[in-house]
Amino acid sequence: GESVGLHLPTLSVQEGDNSIINCAYSNSASDYFIWYKQESGKGPQFIIDIRSNMDKRQGQRVTVLLNKTVKHLSLQIAATQPGDSAVYFCAENRSRGGGNKLTFGTGTQLKVEL
Amino acid sequence: GAVVSQHPSWVICKSGTSVKIECRSLDFQATTMFWYRQFPKQSLMLMATSNEGSKATYEQGVEKDKFLINHASLTLSTLTVTSAHPEDSSFYICSAGQNEKLFFGSGTQLSVL
Numbered sequence: 468g469e470s471v472g473l474h475l476p477t478l479s480v481q482e483g484d485n486s487i488i489n490c491a492y493s494n495s496a497s498d499y500f501i502w503y504k505q506e507s508g509k510g511p512q513f514i515i516d517i518r519s520n521m522d523k524r525q526g527q528r529v530t531v532l533l534n535k536t537v538k539h540l541s542l543q544i545a546a547t548q549p550g551d552s553a554v555y556f557c558a559e560n561r562s563r564g565g566g567n568k569l570t571f572g573t574g575t576q577l578k579v580e581l
Numbered sequence: 582g583a584v585v586s587q588h589p590s591w592v593i594c595k596s597g598t599s600v601k602i603e604c605r606s607l608d609f610q611a612t613t614m615f616w617y618r619q620f621p622k623q624s625l626m627l628m629a630t631s632n633e634g635s636k637a638t639y640e641q642g643v644e645k646d647k648f649l650i651n652h653a654s655l656t657l658s659t660l661t662v663t664s665a666h667p668e669d670s671s672f673y674i675c676s677a678g679q680n681e682k683l684f685f686g687s688g689t690q691l692s693v694l
Contacts, residue, residue, distance in 0.1 A: 475622050499681060510587070510674050510685035511625070556624060560681070568615070569683055571625045 475554060477576040486544040490557030490572045495538060499560035501569070502531060502542045506553045514542070514555075544577075552579045583609050583679045587686025594665055595694055601661045602689045604631075604675030610655035611677035616648075619672040619688075631658040665693045 480486045492500070498519040503511035517524045517531045517540075524531050530543040540557050554576050558569040584607040594600050604614055612633045617625040629650055630638040637650035647669075649661040658677075662669055674688045 501683070503685075508672075508688070508690070510585075510676075510688045513682060513684060516682065558683075568627070568630065570627070574624050 475574050475576045477578060479578045479580055480547050482547060482549060482579055482581050484547055486542075486547045486551070486577060488542045488544075488555050488575045488577065490540040490542075490575075492538050492540060492557065492559045492572070494559060494561050494570075495535075497559035497561050500531070500533060500540050501558045501560075502529075502540075503556045503558060503571075504551075504553045505556060505574075511556060547577075547579050549579045549581065552577055583607075583677070583682075583684045585675065585677050585684045585686045587675050587689055589689060590687060591690040591692070593692045593694065596666055597664055599661055599663045600665055600691060601659055602673055602675070602691075604658045604660070604677070604686050606656045606677045609677075609679050611658075611679075612655060614652060614658040614675055614677045615683070616650065616658075616660050617674045617676065619674060621672075625674060628660075631660075633658075662691065665691070667693045669693050 501516040502514040504514050505511045515526045515529050515531050517533050522533050528545045532541045554574045556574045557572040586605045586607050588603045614631040616628045618628050619625050627640050628643045631650045631652040633652045639645045652658040670693045672688050672690050676683045676685045
């Protein structure tokens with residue numbers, strides 16, 4: 468959903484543990500979802516995407532799960548490393564027939580503790 | 582992935598002056614680019630969609646006369662913040678798409694004194 472100016476929720480994990488970051492989206496018509504990583508003072512970096520005809524997709528150390536029934540998206544990071552510390556945003560594509568107009572979620576601050 | 586270059590990375594200006602931010606797609610052509618604004622600890626808010634060769638489309642609540650967008654070529658879009666005021670201080674980010682994936686510039690931190 469749209470950000471409404473709230474402080475970012477924070478997830479703290481120990482190095483080596485798995486991280487799970489959750490996101491709820493609002494529009495059942497959205498058919499394309501993306502996870503971005505944003506480090507301080509930088510632009511968002513593409514991590515992984517998934518289409519609505521799938522419920523799971525895996526990348527290198529990352530997995531995205533999509534539950535269309537409850538409009539929920541999650542990002543799982545295996546063996547979390549200090550370099551994974553950043554803010555993670557989910558984004559949904561609400562444009563029918565193509566187009567890249569994304570709406571971003573609130574974001575989650577991931578902190579990796581040594 | 583595709584590379585989107587944004588310049589400058591940061592700018593400090595006096596109140597009342599105008600600031601131009603450039604966004605370039607380096608290795609692909611982009612008929613559409615997007616401009617976002619981000620306040621500290623908050624998400625990205627879409628300001629406008631920049632269309633090559635035509636007028637930009639602004640989101641509700643974004644003043645088109647204050648945030649001028651020009652998309653004169655398939656690889657360059659510019660955002661000009663006119664008559665900047667301290668409340669315009671923010672992190673501005675552009676993006677461009679390739680095959681439905683959006684790639685982002687590194688952002689511009691604008692500070693208006």
